[in-house]
Amino acid sequence: MFYQTVGGAVVIPLWYLLFFRSSAKESSWTPASRLVDTSYAKALLPSLVLGYLLPTVAMYIPFPDPGLYIHQALIASWQLCPLYVNILLVGMSTFIRNSEPAVNVNKSQPSLKYLHRVYITNFAVSAAVHIITMVLCISAKVPQVNFVQSLIRLPAADRLTMLGSLHYIFQVDGLIILGSALAAAWGVMWDLKHLGKADVSTGEIAIQMAVATILFGPAATVSGVWLLREHMLADKDVKKA
Numbered sequence: 001m002f003y004q005t006v007g008g009a010v011v012i013p014l015w016y017l018l019f020f021r022s023s024a025k026e027s028s029w030t031p032a033s034r035l036v037d038t039s040y041a042k043a044l045l046p047s048l049v050l051g052y053l054l055p056t057v058a059m060y061i062p063f064p065d066p067g068l069y070i071h072q073a074l075i076a077s078w079q080l081c082p083l084y085v086n087i088l089l090v091g092m093s094t095f096i097r098n099s100e101p102a103v104n105v106n107k108s109q110p111s112l113k114y115l116h117r118v119y120i121t122n123f124a125v126s127a128a129v130h131i132i133t134m135v136l137c138i139s140a141k142v143p144q145v146n147f148v149q150s151l152i153r154l155p156a157a158d159r160l161t162m163l164g165s166l167h168y169i170f171q172v173d174g175l176i177i178l179g180s181a182l183a184a185a186w187g188v189m190w191d192l193k194h195l196g197k198a199d200v201s202t203g204e205i206a207i208q209m210a211v212a213t214i215l216f217g218p219a220a221t222v223s224g225v226w227l228l229r230e231h232m233l234a235d236k237d238v239k240k241a
Contacts, residue, residue: 004079009176016184023191039100041111043092045118051084053125112234119227123220130217178218182209185225198232 003011059074137147144150151171158164189205192198205225212221 001082003082007173009173012177013180016180016187019184020187020191023188026195036111036115037093037097038111038114039093039097040089041114042096043089044114045121047085047088047092048118049121051086051088052081055081055084112230115230116227119223119230123216123223123227126219126223127216130220133217178222181222182213182218185209185222188229189225192229192232200232 055074055078059071059078063070065071133150136142136145137150140146152175153171158167186202186206186209189198189200190202193200193202209221209225212224216224
């Protein structure tokens with residue numbers, strides 16, 4: 001609710017601050033504290049696809065809509081995507097838990113393969129969107145679609161229009177959200193090194209993240225880092241065992 005009303009540029013950085021405050025406790029890094037219920041892990045990807053990805057794609061499907069009434073309705077309904085995802089997540093995970101009780105009895109086995117599917121799917125979708133955006137900017141078939149105007153800055157005169165104002169709001173929102181997410185992704189790798197849970201150079205990670213952000217986009221880069229983090233933590237747990 002706060003994400004959609006106050007804005008991601010405010011809520012997402014606060015969320016990461018709370019995350020790092022919680023992860024500062026040594027207990028938060030124990031294998032037991034990182035376990036994810038199997039039914040929840042299984043339901044996460046379909047919930048995200050049905051509750052967020054499909055409504056997002058629906059807004060961009062071209063079809064006859066002279067008054068833009070259908071598109072406006074789709075945009076308005078998209079605002080509730082976080083609610084859709086959580087409703088689906090609760091419903092699907094409950095159904096899976098009740099239909100497969102034997103699978104969820106053993107909590108000692110992490111649900112990494114299901115979480116990996118979420119990271120990999122997000123990487124693929126985000127990278128595809130980023131690459132398509134890059135190609136459109138390079139091709140310059142539409143004058144307004146260029147790197148500066150699309151991703152960084154919008155002329156002051158354009159901000160006076162409704163469309164320009166929305167464009168500017170989304171630019172600021174996106175830059176702050178993605179900047180926070182990239183900083184947090186680097187931060188979790190620093191945590192791994194600081195706590196002795198992974199042998200990794202934070203300098204190399206920063207360089208690799210910068211290159212990946214250019215090639216695949218910030219969202220895909222964040223997914224890749226968190227996937228790497230999960231692998232490192234799992235390998236560390238196996239070695240201890």
